[in-house]
Amino acid sequence: MAVSYKRLQRSRLSTALFAAVLMPIAGAAFAQDSTAEGNESATELDKVTVTGSLIPQTQLENFTPVTVISAEDIQMRGFTSVSDVLQQSTYQTGGFQGGQTSASFTQGAEAAGMFGLDPGYTKYLINGRPMSNYPALYNGSDTFNNVSGIPVDLVERIEILPGGQSSLYGSDAIAGVVNVILKKQTDGLTVNLRGGWYGEGGGDTFRMSVSDGFTSTDGRFNLIAGLQYEDRDPIWGHQRDLTKQYNTDGYSAPVASRDYVIINGSARNTYLFLDPNNCENVTGQFGGTEGLQTRPGFGQYCGSFMSPGYRTIKNGKEATQVYAHATYDVNDNIQLYGDLLTNNEDVEYATGSSYTWWGTSAKYGYYYDPDQRALLNLQRAFSPEDIGGLGYRDIMNTDKNRSYQVTLGGSGRFGTNWDWDVGFTRTQYKLTERNWVRFADAIDDYFVANVLGPQLGTHRGVYPIFRPNYEAFYQPMSPADFASFTGFVNTESETVDNTLRAQLTNASLFSLPGGDAGLAVVVEGGSSSWDYTPDARMLQDPDTLESEIWGQTSVSGSGDRDRYAVTGELRLPLWEPLTVTVAGRYDAFKVAGSTIDKPTYSLGVEYRPVDSFLLRGKYGTAFRAPTLSDVFQGMSGYYTSSTDYYRCSLEDPSFTPGNTDDCTYDNQQYFGQQSGNPDLQPIEADVWNLGFVWAPMNNLSLSVDYFSWDIRDEVDQLSNDQLLLAEYFCRTGQTNTASTGCETALAWVKRGANNEIESVYTPKVNVSQQKLEAVTASLNYLLDVGKWGSLAFAGNYTNNIKHTVTPLPGAEEIDLLRDPYYMWVYDAYAKTRADASVGWNIGKWTTTAYANRIGKTPNYLAYSSQSWDYVNSAGAKAGWWSPYTTYNLSLNYEATENVRLSLLVNNVLNKMPDYQAANYPGTSTTPYNNYLYNPYGRSMYLEMRYNFGK
Template identity: 45%
Template sequence: MLKSKLAAAVVAALAFGCANAYAGNTSPSDPANAPQDAQSNSQSAPSTTADDASKKAKKLQEVIVTGSLIPQVDVETSKPLITITAQQLKDRGFTSVADALQAGTFATGSVQGSNNSAGFTQSAKTLSFFGLDPSYTKYLIDGLPMGDFPALYNGSEAFNNLASIPIEMIDHIDILPGGQSSIYGSDAIAGVINIVLKKTLDAPVVDARFGWHTGGGGADRRVYAADGFTWGNLNFVGGIQVESIEPIWGFDRSLTRQYFTQGTTPATASRDYLVLSETQLVNAYYSPNQLNPGIGCSAVTGQFGGTEQLQNRANHGQYCGSQDSAGYVTETNKQNTVNLYTHATYDLNSNVQLYQTLLYTYDQQKFSAGSNFLFWQSPIYYDANLGDFVLAQHAFSPEEAGGYQNILDNNVENSVYLSLGAKGGFGQSNWDYDLTFNHSEDHLQERTFQRWTTAINNYFGNILGPNLGPDPLGFGYPTYTPNYQAFYTPVPNSAFRAFTGYSETYAKTWDNMLRGQVTNSSLFSLPGGDAGLATVIEGGNQGWNYSPDPRTLDGETYEFTDVSGAGHRSRYAGTVEFNAPLFKMLTVDMSGRYDDYNVAGGTVSHATYNLGVEFRPFGDLLLLRGTYGTAFKAPTLPDEFQGPSGYYSSVVDYYNCAKLGYTGGNVANCPGQLSGEQFFGQQSGNPKLQPIVAKTFNLGFVLSPFEGFSLKSDYYHYNIRNEVEVQSSDFLAQTESNCRLGIFDINSPTCQDALAKVIRSGTPLAPGLLPPITEILTPKVNVAREYLNAVITEANYSHVIGPYGSIDVKTSWSDIMTHRQQLLPGDPFINLLREPYYSTEFKSRVDGSVGWLSPTQTWGVTLYGIRDGASPNYLATLDNNYYSPGAGKLAPWIRYNLTASYSPIKNLALTLDIVNVLNKMPPLDRSYPGTESQPFNQLNYDVNGREFFVEATYKFGNAK
């Protein structure tokens, strides 16, 4: 009876997982070996002798520690491990897994997120270990690989999405910095993050939470329910979490409500109705009063909430615009998420346990990039009445669109993570086995609001009027006599709807892995204890498919193209780990792994190793530790199979601006047609890419002088080679300018590379200038090298203060000592800490918490603080130094969270969280120009501000 019910449960889990995976999303990851938590791995066997009893007692003390395959008694090993428990997540006021991990002192790098308007992955969140590439981190769920997100970070890289992991279903999170490929395989260069889900519940639980921001927007509602039961040999845990979050708009915050008023130039309203001369370098804007006599901008003053009016920009001229259009951008997304989780085990006998884990996620996110990405622009034409070559542009207002909230981009992700397995022991021996099948799948639907090229050009073509033939000067431009009165009139919503709509792109990733592990934690005796051995063999396949709407590839989506690509590959790997306590004071751990990928008729393979040493000269008082090893990252499927993908964007023509005298902070005043040249960018995958390889080591200590206190500090070194580089268009344009101006050696590899990738064509705007930039090429190649040295120091203290309860104090500090990168062979190394154009990472971060719990555990209060160190201001990133006029560093950013909990009755807990208690905004950066609508580094900061949460948790029955 029990067996039949178990079979039915397993079949139902498989059917549920596959059905939802087909309709939903999850993603693949590279092969990895995975520890399970102590509960799910502990085995027991009948004992008939004293030795058996001793072995059983030892086994009960052993736990699987992230970073090793062999169960161990000591949690502190040669590999420094950072653990965040579920209680710490709550006490520190973290509202999501992504928030908690991004606040870690190891996560000092700059990353894209939801406030990166018009970014490639605005619905996803990730992090950067010590400023290293986000894709260099291996993510695990219960020790097994987490799937990749279907869309590409920065348009080119596979990565993992942390945005929708259910925080209420977390038991703890392990963070392991340093290269870990000898255990976990590809991607584990910077470190490993293992998200361990709950395996048991002491009682059914219901939790409800509501949050709001004092600045407006961002209302958050979340409900969680979970239960579990034991039926004979069957143990089951299941839960569901549902959350809804409203967006924060730019107009909700004073810093982003209007164009920047405290910058290096006066606040400059958006150019919503503009006619621009292509022949005049100064005062090139034609006044609306000239083109629309007696009316000017008066017909459009109702736009953008009644803030549209005649504007004047120094040295440029007049136009119709709004200072408030800056605020119509979502700073955080609208999000609706549903998470479903189940975990079950069934003991067939004392040597066989079947287990199953299922995590399903539905995540919908909506966002807007604002009017800067919702416009029409004419081609250059000859205006017969003006006798000039001009172009016209119009940005659409919320009133024309029927409300921006009704045209939000809409991303829907469905993901499934499924693990099925059996584990146990071989008879009465010390050998254990674990056989696992792991499947992850991620489906993404991107509905992007578009302007249809043919329809929008037809609509404005009626305003331009009939083509009167080529221009009289023989340049081949069309001639028009536009109806400017119609141009300076709002577009009716019916017409707007006729030339706009949604494109639909579908993407998916999948990963299948069959993994077998055999472990013996008491292989033979050594003077320091029992030696341990673990071996793993695994194999599987993975795939990626990104299928854009065909209209994004044939030019029918206005000023918008998408990426395409698809591919799959098989892989296998073998791992061996040996742990030898040579003496009571000295333990050595050795591991090695071989990975092989079969792709496109070829093979990519790599072997890695790691040696760890633990030295305890004074027992538990002091641990000296260190590891040395290698790591790698195999080319991802997008690296190999991304098709030629194009995009339209604009870039500053730094060279032509410099020739006209506009450099440094003065670049913002460069004539409009040079400060935002439209170009077509193109990049593609490369199936001949080789693995990124690294050598890493760490040295550190753990000091525990008395009970309740520990101090640990670890130094990390990374030497990474063969990195894949995709340069930004802005970087290439600046480099090309510096090469042509003689700032860089024009014969250097970097200059020759930039000159080949920045393509100019057409007619120069003025004598002495080069033709405009029309195309920029950014292929992927194995060229870069990187060195990094960092240190993390942690202190923990807990103490019972008699009748006054207990206190718990934790603090952590990280510092990036050196970080250098060489982009191309033969180039000098870039100091990423001193050359801010290349990196805006934080050099240091400190966080800490002080918690108090009453003797009866009825009351609890925790104050958490985080300090992000200095980062470069805008001009420093532009000039690539800290000494140019106006360049410098921003003040540290310090925030505090306060959490208070109260249990009026045994089973009920009430919690108040205040996130960012002092409502700290990003450090004010006065070096931004007045043309900026988001005057802060969106890779480092946010404008979320103070947020309150009230939460109630009720446990039924006799909960602990």
């Protein structure tokens, strides 16, 4: 539930914690006032509703920790969006996919999670009501929330509630709850203008917001409305030294992109070079960087070192959000209310040249050239010059997001102490993904007509025979030719959710020695639906496993479900220092002809031996119901690549999985398949936390909390790499140390006549278990320095002290915090994360310095070798990336009573990801961990806030 800040009990703990909430705008006057009044006793206590409890109470903190990030925090610490706030939170210890992860399933979305758990394990609320789910699936399989469409300028505060919260909030609240509370009041017409840019280039932004309020003459009707508009340019890989080219300082020789290459399958996939002009005809491509290249041990080809720069590493965006909140007092006991939030957002991105190519392997596997007496494959990338016009800017993908959330309801009081609230919420999210594609028949026909020539039969009854015109292969093409086999297709998807919710609350049900007992009861019901409909040409043929789009297939799926739930919470102040809170909830989902139900409960304890100290703890259960995509996702396919461990062993009998650099099959492309499962059961979890809050002074507070999760029956898809590793162990008769049984591995990996991988199938199953333990700490301190104003200090820290995964029942437990391989596979964990800020307020000036630190993470060699002790032949060592700290600085000046001017500099020191180029091979295009770090560099913003109402 949202926090309603009224008058708090004047204990030292409450004063210190409330001061912490107001720290960014707290001045000397506030510090002096709190010191003078901090020891007074309140005779009448106004109760507040605290996130994590349904019952109004007289304490800001209860048995569950709550982190509050105010609007002033957001502005003064330099956060540029709601996703920026959450992704920089110390709770975000895991990596995430987004604008840097080219060709991921949700490259256009902005995700965040908590404690290294998947984003879908966090419940997201807006004004206490669940957000609409994003229609596309995270990592191609998981439902999550895209937080990109929340207007940051209209946020009042963000409240983060860590730990399992299903006993109050139901499904999805395993990692925690994030409640984004938008403004409910305004001082009059306010206009905010912000412009920003990056010192390294790209990413220019402009943001404008307007908000105003209206109150009727009789005071019964109140309205606040706001609009935010934002326009942001993308950042391209070529605008950063770290991403503009292949790794030229790696432990192996740098390798340019294989833009024109003939792969000889009859000679261990070495290269044939058959260009009589030695690449002279294509040297103008990729900005004049194309040329004759040699890869030691493989051969010659035409390529460029600069082609990785033709991808975006930060999405472009144009977005408009509209928000309104209204109340109408029918009488002294009844109030009607309504909320509306709409989002109209277009996001654009380019996946780059690595995903913009053609080859014979997709249709033929290999073809046979009788003149060369070899099985061959052609591979040809497309350059900006082939595309014409603005090059890759002309074939960018665009995600069109259209969503709204509307709530209508009423609240009031009857009797002496009974409060009621009845509201209906509807959310709808429509997504149109406009993707650039190659049409399969058209592109194959083009290269048959211009390069391959007519088919001359088959070789060994399997391989088609061609006598290609190789001189024509090593040629640029006209933009008209490129346009003849390319274009755009749309995928339409939608989620809809309807919820009717009624709450009955009595904060003074009966008296106990410690105060009044409280009771809250909630009944809710609703329906939800999901539909994902790609262009029909994107769907794979069940026989050929191919689609009409070259190199791509997509997923389709749709379904709906009804649900209802009953929640009860009872707060019992057994005696003055001790309060016990019991909560229970029953959820039922009717889906696919059956009912899935789950009860959850929690028991919370607060013990206050003195006013300045709170000892707290909670035990409970949590769950996540199978999502609609888990149940209804159809058979989907995708092309990916992995190490083919089995073929590596056939090529070299001395092969070991930790040494794949010299294997021909270290990056083999194949077709992957996945699907939903209507027989899935809920994910279950036992969760508990224990901690304390201590306020030895009115202006100082310290909190420390320990959290524990035991998550069972997780819906998971086996890692393709682990499946192939298990298959290798099983086929070679070795002890299977991977996470997959032999029966499963051999059934789900399909191979062709030459042992090449044809497909890998990974359906959704209830198989996995996770155990997680974490410690969090928070410190807040206000210091009055007299005529020099006031200083506000704040810090947060998270340490994941244990995180293990058991992928299959009976499999070996995987340590995600100490095994370097799995620290990457499971979205790149950092064991620790911390932030700190200091704000100085003096007169009309407020300055805030903010630091954010990501703890050490394994480097690439530790991951690829699966060993901390590995040293390769070039002397590069497995080990750690150093801790990564960035600094933001803001300067705010109250020029007049109505005008605030701000200068904000993020990443002041222009910190880039830890440069360990020697730890990556020369084939790498991203020699850093792009799940946790970014190469954007320093950014600067100028902002003016004008309030017409003061």
